[in-house]
Amino acid sequence: MIKTPKRAIMENIIDGKLTAHEIKREIKSEVEILIESGKKQPHLAAILVGHDGGSETYVAYKIKDCEEVGFKSSLIRFEDDISEHELLKKIHELNENEDIDGFIVQLPLPNHIDEQKVIEAIDPNKDVDGFHPVNVGRTVIGLPSFVSATPSGIIELFKRYQIDTSGKNCVIVGRSNIVGRPLSILMSQKKINATVTVAHSRTRDLDKVCAKADILIAALGSPEFIKADMVKEGAVVIDVGTTRVPSTETKSGFRLKGDVKYDEVAPKCAHITPVPGGVGPMTRVALLGNTLIAAKAKS
Numbered sequence: 408m409i410k411t412p413k414r415a416i417m418e419n420i421i422d423g424k425l426t427a428h429e430i431k432r433e434i435k436s437e438v439e440i441l442i443e444s445g446k447k448q449p450h451l452a453a454i455l456v457g458h459d460g461g462s463e464t465y466v467a468y469k470i471k472d473c474e475e476v477g478f479k480s481s482l483i484r485f486e487d488d489i490s491e492h493e494l495l496k497k498i499h500e501l502n503e504n505e506d507i508d509g510f511i512v513q514l515p516l517p518n519h520i521d522e523q524k525v526i527e528a529i530d531p532n533k534d535v536d537g538f539h540p541v542n543v544g545r546t547v548i549g550l551p552s553f554v555s556a557t558p559s560g561i562i563e564l565f566k567r568y569q570i571d572t573s574g575k576n577c578v579i580v581g582r583s584n585i586v587g588r589p590l591s592i593l594m595s596q597k598k599i600n601a602t603v604t605v606a607h608s609r610t611r612d613l614d615k616v617c618a619k620a621d622i623l624i625a626a627l628g629s630p631e632f633i634k635a636d637m638v639k640e641g642a643v644v645i646d647v648g649t650t651r652v653p654s655t656e657t658k659s660g661f662r663l664k665g666d667v668k669y670d671e672v673a674p675k676c677a678h679i680t681p682v683p684g685g686v687g688p689m690t691r692v693a694l695l696g697n698t699l700i701a702a703k704a705k706s
C-alpha cells in the first residue's frame with residue numbers, strides 16, 4: 408500500500424515549531440557575530456515569584472531558550488510572600504544593572520502585588536515583554552518599540568508563510584492587554600493592512616462575526632471554543648489558546664488545549680496553527696528577538 412506522505416495531508420498547517428527553530432538558528436548566528444566583534448553576550452533575566460506550575464514551566468523554557476541561542480540568563484526567584492516593596496527594589500536594581508539587557512517579571516503575581524505598578528517600574532528600554540505603557544503607546548503609533556511576544560510571533564508567522572493579509576477581514580476573539588489588543592493594532596497597521604474586528608465576551612452574534620473572518624485569531628483562553636460552524640471555508644485560523652488540562656497521557660500530567668476545535672476546523676482552513684507547535688514556540692522566540700534588539704541597542 409502506498410502511504411500518503413504526512414506532509415501532504417497537513418499542508419495547511421502553519422508550523423510554529425519549525426519556524427521558531429529557524430529563527431533561533433538566525434539569532435544564534437547573530438550572537439556569534441556580536442561576540443566575534445568583541446561585544447558582550449546578550450543577557451536576559453527573569454523574575455519568578457512563587458511556585459505556580461504554569462509559570463515555573465514557562466520560565467524554565469525561557470532560560471533553556473537563552474542557552475540554545477548563546478544568551479546569558481539569570482533566574483531570580485522569590486517566595487510568594489515577597490512584599491511589593493521588595494519586588495520593586497529588585498526591579499530598580501535590574502534597571503541599573505549594566506550587564507542585563509532585558510528582563511521580565513513572570514505574571515501572574517500574587518494578589519497583594521499591583522501588577523501594573525510592577526510593569527511600570529521596568530525601564531522601557533529593558534522591557535523585553537513589551538508590557539510597559541511606553542512600549543504599548545509607541546507600538547500604537549508605529550514607532551520602534553518592544554512588542555509583546557505573542558502578537559509579534561503571530562505577525563512573524565504571517566510574514567514567513569507569506570499569508571496575504573492586505574484588505575482581509577480579520578476577527579480577533581479576545582481583548583487582553585498582552586495578546587488581543589496589541590495584535591489588533593499590528594494587524595491594522597501598514598504592511599499588514601487587515602480590517603480588524605476585536606470580538607469579546609459581550610459581542611453579539613459572535614459565531615456570525617467569526618464566520619465572516621478571512622483571518623480568525625482565537626485568543627480567549629477557552630478550550631475548543633471555536634467550532635467548525637464559526638469558521639469560513641478557506642479561512643486562516645490562528646489559535647493562541649494554551650489552556651493546561653489534566654492528562655493521563657503525559658509525564659507532566661497536563662496537556663495543552665487550544666481555543667479551536669482543531670479536528671473539525673482544520674479541514675475547512677487554508678492555514679491553521681496547531682496546539683501545541685503553533686503560536687507557543689513563536690511566542691518564546693519573540694522574547695529572544697526582543698532581547699537581541701535590546702542588547703544591540705546598547706552596544
Ligand code: GUN
Nearest residue numbers: 511512513514515536556
Ligand atoms: N504570563 C503569561 N504570559 C506571559 C508573558 O508573555 N510574559 C510574562 N512576563 N508573564 C506571562
